[in-house]
Amino acid sequence: MEEDYGYLEIRLDELLKKKGLSKNKLSHKAEMNWKQIDNYCTNSITRLDVYVLCKLCTVLGCEIQDLLVFHPPGEE
Template sequence: MGEYGTIKIHLAELLEKSGMSKNKLSHRAELQRTQLNHYCNGTVTRLDVDVLARICTVMQCGIGDLLEFVPPEGEE
């Protein structure tokens, strides 16, 4: 974790809770499957606001449901 904290992406959990498949989400949100996998695995290095908006629209969730700021250790 960096000295400034990190952003945790909860897309995999949201997908599991909704019962929607990655294939369905990638089709509805017009995302490449590899791009979607990076968001699900938390390995994306730069967040794209357009992609986030598409995911939130299709998943019918808010940005706070999808992203979480985790402060650096020792700070709360």
């Protein structure tokens, strides 16, 4: 039986809209592949890369808690 440990929500898409940046512009600024940016925007990432998170926070001028939100077990 699989345990419910909650989940992390990646709010990159929300941050991009707030900052007025496109995925394409972010991929150039952060020197990342567009598809990787898209995967973070759609919460399709299963293993987070700390280096990538640092790049995103630096380029976007945000804190990690702006990018990631933990939802405890049972929370929808």
